[in-house]
Amino acid sequence: MKDDVVICRCEDVTYGQIVQAIDEGLTTLEEIKRVLRCGMGPCQGRTCSRLIARIIAEKTGRSMDEIGFPLDRPPVRPVEIGILAGERDEA
């Protein structure tokens, strides 16, 4: 894969950045997320987590099962503060 291929579309994180992070010793999704922000955007990793897990598997020789997935954190999808505050209804 080319280094400039975007893996995390929310935060514009490329394949090259992820490979570099793995080379620097970040070998879990949780660590890569915290340093590169992939999985912290609006989709919360629903697009990129599996792709990143596969890159980690390729680079470290570990299985996808061993790598696992980051804990899903609420809310399931982004929600406006005004709606959560009960000040208006969902459009």
Next chain:
Amino acid sequence: MKRSADCVIIGGGIIGTSVAYYLAKSGMTDVVVLEADYLASGGTGRCGGGIRQQWSTEPNARLAMESVRIFTTLEEELGEDIEFLQGGYLVLAYTDEDVEQFEKNVALQRGLGLDVEILTPDEIRARVVAQLNTERVKMATYCSKDASANPFLATRAYAAAAKRLGVEVELFTPVRRILAENGRITGVETDRGVISTPRVINAAGSHSVPLAETVGVELPIKPYRREILVTEPLERFFDPMIISFSFGVYFRQVQHGSIIGGFAYPDEQPGFNQTSSVDFLTTMSKKLAYLMPVLEDVKVVRQWAGLYDVTPDAQPIIGETDGVDGFFQASGFSGHGFMIAPMVSTLLSQIVLGETPALDVERLNLRRFEGDIDLDHSVV
């Protein structure tokens, strides 16, 4: 992994990594940091990243001011971006008691040389945050030199700098027990074997308690869940951390543009629960919508929780432990570890090396809990 070291540090958060760095910088490089999970996976990586100098007692204010002094040149010293920003802290007063306390605080802080201002609601909107709803706000204290930074990046930067000086950082290496014989530390037993050492620094947050028990030391620390949320990123429109003790809120805009913030439930029970609640999500949203109506259309993308490691007097436990030579404590930060880490770790490294610490932190030794505890004064 090494089989022996001059010092083993348990905990790869901001405290453990920064102590490792300052020890190595002062010449003790045969040091191992043991982290059960990944760097900043505990309290550090879950915190709001605020760095406040506006404290109500002199010793706390001094620790915080010295920490900011170190933070201001830390990116240069460690060679990494940690998103350090002196965006200030705006502390809102809603009650007469707040106003009375804040006036005392400001007098004390100014006496120490801190540049703190008292602002009227009109001045807050005109000079600091135009979008803030100041209804019911009586006044605010504002220190433009208070700051914030990214806790993951700061921890990572300290760890990397420590490693360059020779420190070993072992991730995913839980400690099973600490080893001591005849009142002296002898080693640490991990899932990957034993490391012999005459010195252990216990910097594992709330997990410091069961670790200390393995050598018969009781730490009066209880874990309390604290929740936090973050929004989608917005173009930058305000710099300070905005907090109020009486309203119950803190929030700031991080460098990336998201708003991050939370509040504490006064009746939260101690325990290791780190789940997120719907009540926090809706209550925090109400607070944000009230304080900053422009945020109503902004989306919350994520919420999480972390643990405060709280002591009876909300002060950390720092220093060597009576009865177990070579056993040093660095936990019980009660929610303020990140902001005072640079100075606390500098001082602890001096204690470990047998030097006289640059600030007297005897008051923070574990032995203070042997007598009656003075809980009368406000300490935050």
